[in-house]
Each structure stands twice: as structure tokens, then as C-alpha cells.
Amino acid sequence: MRSPLLGVWERLRQGSTSFLVDASLGALLAGWAVVDTLAEPALAPAACLPAAVASGSVALRTRAPMAMAVLASVGFLGYGLAPGTSTPLWSFVTILVVAFAVGAQLRGRRRWAAMSVLLLVTYAVQILDAHRSPGELTWGEVFLTPAVLVLGPALAGWLLQRARRQAVDLRRLAAELETERGRYAAAAAEAERSRIARELHDVISHSVSVMVVQAGAAEQLLPPGSPAREQIRAVRNTGKEALAELRRQLGLLGTGGDPAPLPGLDDLPQLARATGATLTSEGVPAGDTSPGLGLTAYRVVQEALTNASRYAAGASVRIRVVHRGDELELDVANDAGRPADQRGSGRGLAGMRERVELYGGSLDAGPREGGWRVHAWLPRRSGSPR
Incomplete structure (x- = not known):
């Protein structure tokens, strides 16, 4: 059984880098606040404690952002209530870091609650400073400065959080697409x-x-x-x-039962009607055409029609089948059309040539005047692959 203490240790170890960065930043700001407070003769040494609490709360930036906001608010309020205090530079730096962390780490109601507390405390400290030093701060500065110090960094933190969330969603979507592509490839291979x-x-x-x-x-x-x-x-x-x-x-191989009859020469009219091509036949068909030879002829015409629809969409296509005793000639020609899809594996033409040559025939394919032509010749005398 997995020990809970082991799980805690693993989480601490995985987040040790960020924790060290937060702890170092909190210690640096706390030391700065304490030294700055002790350097002011008008401040009592007791003001060092709230100053250290407010600035040191940054150490909880990623581990406990809500607790950080509460401690920072308590510290700032305690420091502002101490006699002789003002708004030193470390307090501005601390409130910027805390507000940014609230926007970046918290969500929903917790984020709005933390921002509200920080905003109220900052307003309270500013109002106290304005009463202690009349004339140094205008009421416009009193009410505008806290909003800029809290809402600006919080908005930047929220934008960073959204960007991170979108990056995670994109990575997950990419992984799902990769998985789906693998499934599609496996299904295509199975088919x-x-x-x-x-x-x-x-x-x-x-x-x-x-x-x-x-x-x-x-x-x-x-x-x-x-x-x-x-x-x-x-x-x-x-x-x-x-x-x-x-x-x-x-x-x-997973065909699942008796295989269905494979197409042959007799299925060419149906293929031509399905693709809108024109089919003409010359000569007398021989009755002893082997299934393999008929399948090869059908596949050659089918691949030629597929290429015509892909590279010359909308063009007219003509299929010509010539029977010459012990020979079978196939001719598929198309006019120029608009290219519909230029993507291809490059295996279509090679596959047609391999099929034809397997039966001792030959295949020529290439551009013709105003279009493309596929011409195949197949001998009937062997009737079986070489």
C-alpha cells in the first residue's frame, strides 16, 4: 500500500524548485522590509513584525496563494496602523508580486475574494497615510493608486493563467489528435x-x-x-x-466470414456510371478471363478514375476497353480540370504498374494534349501472375 507520507514527499520534491524560488524571494523581501523599518527612527521596532509578515507572505506564492493574500493583507494593515509609518518602496514591490500571484494562481470566487481583501487593505493604508501627512497626497492619488497596484498585476496574472491553460488544452488536443490518427491508420491498415x-x-x-x-x-x-x-x-x-x-x-487476417466476390471486367460499366465517365468497348470479350486478370484491369481503371477526380476535378473522362483475342487493352483519358486535392502518397501509379507487370503486361501514364492518359496492355494467354 502506498504511504501518504511518500506521496507528500514526492509532491514536495517535484515542487522543490518553485518552493526554493518563492522562499528566496520571500526572505529577500522580508529582510528588505525589516532593514528599512529599523532604519527609520520614527518607527517602533514592533513595526518590523507586520512588515516581515506582509513581505514574507510571498514565500507562499505558489503553494498557498489564498493564505499569502490573507497574510499580506493582515501585515499591511498592521504596518499601516503603526505610528509613524508611510508607504515605503518594499511595500509597493510586495503588493505587485502578491496581486500578480493572486491573478495567476487563484480561480473563480477565491480570486475575487483575495483581490477584494487586498484592495480594501490598500485603500485603508492609503487613507491612513493621507490623514497622517495632509497635503502630500491628493484624494485622486489615494483612490487611484490602490486600483492600479492591485488590479493591474492581477489582470496580468489572470492573462498568464489563461495562456497556460490554453497551452495545456492545446497539448491535450494534440495528443488526442495523434491518438485518433493512429487509430485511423490502424483501421486503414486493417481494411x-x-x-x-x-x-x-x-x-x-x-x-x-x-x-x-x-x-x-x-x-x-x-x-x-x-x-x-x-x-x-x-x-x-x-x-x-x-x-x-x-x-x-x-x-x-480478419475478413470475417466468406469473402464477397471481387470486381472484374463485368463491373466496369457500373464503375463508369458511378464516376460519370464514358465507357466504350471494342472487340469480343473472351470468356476465359481469369479472376486475377479481371481484378487487375478493374483496379487499374479504378485508380485512374481516382487520380482524375483528384487532380482534374470536373473534367470529362473516357474509358476505352479493347479485346483482341489473347490481349486486353485499357485506355483512360481525361481532359484538364480544376485541381481538387494535390495531396497523394505517390503509390497509386506505382501500384498500377506493379499489378500490370505481375501479369506480364505494360503500363504507360503521363500527360497528353489538354489532359492525362493511362494506357495498359495485358496478355490473356497466361491468365495468372508470373
């Missing part, structure tokens, strides 16, 4: 991981399933007792195990 998992499942499982089916057909064609049947059966079992392992790994 990307799920997307990659779905693509892997769609592409690889399709190929492995075809391999298993073809191996089963080959096994049926072999005569009974043929040594090759065992090898074909081993191929089928290996494929089934690979599919099971793929589904297990897909679950670890």
Missing part, C-alpha cells in the same frame, strides 16, 4: 489487409480449385491399379489441404 486477403482468396483459390478438379478428372481417366493414380490422388489431397490452409489464413 487494406482485408482487401488483400479477399483478393488472394479469389485469385489463388480459383486456380487451386481448378487444379483439384482437373486432377480428379485425370484420375478417373487412368486405369485402375495404375501407379500414376496415387500421384494424381496426392495432387488432389495437396490442393484440398492448400485450400483449407488458405481459408484458415484468411480468417486470421
Whole structure:
């Protein structure tokens, strides 16, 4: 169990620097007040005590600002009631420090209470001095000086307190934004991981399933007792195990159940309508387009449309798909438009090129007359990544 004395010691140790500064300042002002009081022959030695209390109260500036204000008020009132006293320089310095500390350290009603007490005591001391020395102080000075000595430093202290509070709020807000940005990045990474998992499942499982089916057909064609049947059966079992392992790994990636069908060439019309682009198709589409190749074509067109909306907002975009037997050609061109968002990771174009080259194709992207053009060529003959 944590000892309360240990907690007190830690607070004292953490605030030791400020306490030493306050104690040194209080001792300096108290010594100044005592020496100045003893140097005045007309003052009784008893006036040293209230002078020391008033000036020494500064030692409580940060630890107990309300007690500081009370002690300073009592000290100033006691010093002002002593015979022969006036308003020496140390009293002005002390009241400035005390009023500033009240504005900087206290809040709400405590601040207003401390300021009211200090203001009333300062007025009382000024009025006593005006009665002791008629003609030396005008009534304007009597009523204006205490307000300047108390309210001015208190206002400066309050402004400092507000600035510190705003700095703390800004640091907390920055920390919250950093945490939120980390959560957003983690969510984006999770979404990307799920997307990659779905693509892997769609592409690889399709190929492995075809391999298993073809191996089963080959096994049926072999005569009974043929040594090759065992090898074909081993191929089928290996494929089934690979599919099971793929589904297990897909679950670890957090896709949450069966993956949804991934887009392909048949989804390009819907993508064009959603983005307001014009789609034209030439040639006869081949019926044996692999899911991976169709997904690659879809992603290339999707990324090109995204770049067009980002860097040429409002421009017309034309999509052209050309089927040439064992080849597939994609062409996305846009006119010049107003730039909507110039920020980008720089990975979009590189990602498109990597996808296309993975299937043995090529991609060109660059400015054209009055706009931008993305051109991709994909061979159908392999149908699978290299």
C-alpha cells in the first residue's frame, strides 16, 4: 500500500524548485522590509513584525496563494496602523508580486475574494497615510493608486493563467489528435489487409480449385491399379489441404466470414456510371478471363478514375476497353480540370504498374494534349501472375 507520507514527499520534491524560488524571494523581501523599518527612527521596532509578515507572505506564492493574500493583507494593515509609518518602496514591490500571484494562481470566487481583501487593505493604508501627512497626497492619488497596484498585476496574472491553460488544452488536443490518427491508420491498415486477403482468396483459390478438379478428372481417366493414380490422388489431397490452409489464413487476417466476390471486367460499366465517365468497348470479350486478370484491369481503371477526380476535378473522362483475342487493352483519358486535392502518397501509379507487370503486361501514364492518359496492355494467354 502506498504511504501518504511518500506521496507528500514526492509532491514536495517535484515542487522543490518553485518552493526554493518563492522562499528566496520571500526572505529577500522580508529582510528588505525589516532593514528599512529599523532604519527609520520614527518607527517602533514592533513595526518590523507586520512588515516581515506582509513581505514574507510571498514565500507562499505558489503553494498557498489564498493564505499569502490573507497574510499580506493582515501585515499591511498592521504596518499601516503603526505610528509613524508611510508607504515605503518594499511595500509597493510586495503588493505587485502578491496581486500578480493572486491573478495567476487563484480561480473563480477565491480570486475575487483575495483581490477584494487586498484592495480594501490598500485603500485603508492609503487613507491612513493621507490623514497622517495632509497635503502630500491628493484624494485622486489615494483612490487611484490602490486600483492600479492591485488590479493591474492581477489582470496580468489572470492573462498568464489563461495562456497556460490554453497551452495545456492545446497539448491535450494534440495528443488526442495523434491518438485518433493512429487509430485511423490502424483501421486503414486493417481494411487494406482485408482487401488483400479477399483478393488472394479469389485469385489463388480459383486456380487451386481448378487444379483439384482437373486432377480428379485425370484420375478417373487412368486405369485402375495404375501407379500414376496415387500421384494424381496426392495432387488432389495437396490442393484440398492448400485450400483449407488458405481459408484458415484468411480468417486470421480478419475478413470475417466468406469473402464477397471481387470486381472484374463485368463491373466496369457500373464503375463508369458511378464516376460519370464514358465507357466504350471494342472487340469480343473472351470468356476465359481469369479472376486475377479481371481484378487487375478493374483496379487499374479504378485508380485512374481516382487520380482524375483528384487532380482534374470536373473534367470529362473516357474509358476505352479493347479485346483482341489473347490481349486486353485499357485506355483512360481525361481532359484538364480544376485541381481538387494535390495531396497523394505517390503509390497509386506505382501500384498500377506493379499489378500490370505481375501479369506480364505494360503500363504507360503521363500527360497528353489538354489532359492525362493511362494506357495498359495485358496478355490473356497466361491468365495468372508470373
